[in-house]
Amino acid sequence: xxxxxxxxxxxxxxxxxxxxxxxxxxxxxxxxxxxxxxxxxxxxxxxxxxxxxxxxxxxxxxxxxxxxxxxxxxxxxxxxxxxxxxxxxxxxxxxxxxxxxxxxxxxxxxxxxxxxxxxxxxxxxxxxxxxxxxxxxxxxxxxxxxxxxxxxxxxxxxxxxxxxxxxxxxxxxxxxxxxxxxxxxxxxxxxxxxxxxxxxxxxxxxxxxxxxxxxxxxxxxxxxxxxxxxxxxxxxxxxxxxxxxxxxxxxxxxxxxxxxxx
Amino acid sequence: xxxxxxxxxxxxxxxxxxxxxxxxxxxxxxxxxxxxxxxxxxxxxxxxxxxxxxxxxxxxxxxxxxxxxxxxxxxxxxxxxxxxxxxxxxxxxxxxxxxxxxxxxxxxxxxxxxxxxxxxxxxxxxxxxxxxxxxxxxxxxxxxxxxxxxxxxxxxxxxxxxxxxxxxxxxxxxxxxxxxxxxxxxxxxxxxxxxxxxxxxxxxxxxxxxxxxxxxxxxxxxxxxxxxxxxxxxxxxxxxxxxxxxxx
Numbered sequence: 001x002x003x004x005x006x007x008x009x010x011x012x013x014x015x016x017x018x019x020x021x022x023x024x025x026x027x028x029x030x031x032x033x034x035x036x037x038x039x040x041x042x043x044x045x046x047x048x049x050x051x052x053x054x055x056x057x058x059x060x061x062x063x064x065x066x067x068x069x070x071x072x073x074x075x076x077x078x079x080x081x082x083x084x085x086x087x088x089x090x091x092x093x094x095x096x097x098x099x100x101x102x103x104x105x106x107x108x109x110x111x112x113x114x115x116x117x118x119x120x121x122x123x124x125x126x127x128x129x130x131x132x133x134x135x136x137x138x139x140x141x142x143x144x145x146x147x148x149x150x151x152x153x154x155x156x157x158x159x160x161x162x163x164x165x166x167x168x169x170x171x172x173x174x175x176x177x178x179x180x181x182x183x184x185x186x187x188x189x190x191x192x193x194x195x196x197x198x199x200x201x202x203x204x205x206x207x208x209x210x211x212x213x214x215x216x217x218x219x220x221x222x223x224x225x226x227x228x229x230x231x232x233x234x235x236x237x238x239x240x241x242x243x244x245x246x247x248x249x250x251x252x253x254x255x256x257x258x259x260x261x262x
Numbered sequence: 263x264x265x266x267x268x269x270x271x272x273x274x275x276x277x278x279x280x281x282x283x284x285x286x287x288x289x290x291x292x293x294x295x296x297x298x299x300x301x302x303x304x305x306x307x308x309x310x311x312x313x314x315x316x317x318x319x320x321x322x323x324x325x326x327x328x329x330x331x332x333x334x335x336x337x338x339x340x341x342x343x344x345x346x347x348x349x350x351x352x353x354x355x356x357x358x359x360x361x362x363x364x365x366x367x368x369x370x371x372x373x374x375x376x377x378x379x380x381x382x383x384x385x386x387x388x389x390x391x392x393x394x395x396x397x398x399x400x401x402x403x404x405x406x407x408x409x410x411x412x413x414x415x416x417x418x419x420x421x422x423x424x425x426x427x428x429x430x431x432x433x434x435x436x437x438x439x440x441x442x443x444x445x446x447x448x449x450x451x452x453x454x455x456x457x458x459x460x461x462x463x464x465x466x467x468x469x470x471x472x473x474x475x476x477x478x479x480x481x482x483x484x485x486x487x488x489x490x491x492x493x494x495x496x497x498x499x500x501x502x503x504x505x506x507x508x509x510x
Contacts, residue, residue: 053381080387091382093374108387153386 001028004161004193005050005083010059012045019045021217023059027161032187032194034204036239037214043197044088046214047163050195051083052076063161081109084159088166090150092138098125099134102153109157124152128182144175151182155192162186164196168203180206201240213239276469279391283399283465286392294397301366302398302464303405306359307412313358314413317350318342318420326428335429339439342421347444351414352452353500356459359409360492364467367398368488371471372481380472390472399464406460407453414452451507458503462495 005027012020019042027033035043048054049061052068061068063079071079084105092101099121106117125131128148138146147167154162164183168176180203186192187207198204204211211228213221213236221228221236228236325338371394374380383390422436467488474484 048381051385053384077387080385085382085385087378087382087385089377091378093379093382104388105386157387 001030003027004029004064005195006060006062007046007049008060008062010049010061011057012042012049012054013057018217023218025212025219025222027193027195028210029160029193030187030191031209032183032196032207033210033212034196034198034208035212035214035219036199036201036204038239039199041214042217043214044165047085047165047195047197050163051080051085077109081105081157082159083161083163084154084157085163086147086150086154086165086167088169090138090146092141092146092150092153094138096138097134098136098138098141098149101138101149102156105153105157111157120156124156125149127155128152129178144171144178147171147175147179148182151179155186155190158190159192161193161195164194164198166198166200167196168198168200176200176203179203183207201242272469275473276465279395279469279472280465282391283395286389286396287400289392290396290400291393294393295400298397298401299405302359302363302401303409306362306405306409309358309362310355310409310413311416313354314346314351314417315420317354318346318417318422319424321345321350321417322421322424323428326425336431336435337439338425338429339418339421339431339436340443342425343418343440343443344448346417346421347414347448347452349452349500349504351417352410352456352459353496355410355413356406356456356463356496356500357493359406360459360463360496361489363402364463364488364492365485367464367467368471368474369481369485371468372474372484373478375472375474376477376480394472395465395468398468399461402460402464403457404460406463407456410452410456414449451504454507455500455503458499459496462499463492466491466495 003026005025007023007025010020010023011018012023023046025046035046037043045054049056050063050068052071056069063083066075066079068079092098093104096104099118102121102124103117106112106120111117111120121134122131125133128151130145130148130152133141133145133149138149141149151162151167167179167183171179183194183196184207187194194207196204196207205225208225210222210224212219213228213233215221215235221231221233223231228240231237321342322338325341326335329335329337329341371380374394380390380394383393418440422433425431425436426433470484470488470491474480476483
């Protein structure tokens, strides 16, 4: 499978606090790669380095074969159209309505006319199972609704890769299932590549194709779920066992089908 | 030593933000600019008017009483107008409006920062400096001189009301004194200063907001820091700008 994102010997520190030392990681087209690891270890930092919201100290981050650090102007704009991010708290703009939030990237990336933008807003809201809420403000939405509107905003410009930062944290089980279903549906129906940062192991077991374990300032394990379960790596086993998956394979398949219809 | 280094770091940060702001200035979005002009300018007129009215009135009382033993109470209008146009109009307006507007900028941008909305602007293909900083800086640079003119005239009006009552002069006499006293350079100095003050208010408010960390507690801390930083910057720069303009 084609590699769309590659971290090569990446170093990152905030002052004396070293986050990454020799981070190597590949993300392949069309897969869901889940990154797990303890809180405060820098999982979100990795996502932000990927779209250059944060700079790296050494090494290289390649996206679609190009060095992210050298991108400027149009190239950087194009990168942020191809790679979208769903932030942990959804990061909806409080001063804008739902429609204006979703239209925001469409305007910035020069997507069609106003009428086409409105049509796209309605389309993506429908995709996330929330039609007709265009006029609401973020303050009128629940946590789960915010995440889904955030996801609608992320997919509005049809990105090839979506970065999910703790997509299910703080949500009730129903909304967790909805978000997991959406991740699977985007993968299966649109071929979207996903990088999911989480420590929700149920969610991880539900959506993952490959799993990366952040430990000791680098990706200490990268492999499939079966490989992860079989790995002789106590820290990884402890992490996995701590959030033992409770969903059967049938549950996972059904979630993909149900998607947003709940 | 650490505090000095920290201060230097902030000065460097503000300078860098200034350069980025000026680079983006030609691409300012009209709707955002109008919104900020309304917030910073129209929303602040009452503070500017109240402050100037009572400051002019208090000065008039003090001058009228203080000059009476020398038989010079009739010159109260000259002193009040000169003080308002040259110093008090621009400086008081900047300190008070700066506290309101600058703190508002920091609270709003700081809240956006800690909830990752500033990152989201970048991630969605826009530039936070262009969206957040440029309209605010331009709005303050445009609106503060207008508020200052308003404050100058309202301050003189307040002085006139008190002088009429305390000294017994006519409004016409007071206005003639003001016209005789105030020259174009006096007006220009005050307005030129207010342009700089407007820039300081906006750039400090935005810079502190963009560097806010630590959740809601951090937003509160940043907002307080902004009010202090703006007040000190306005007062210190007022001295330097006064020296500069008098030397020109």
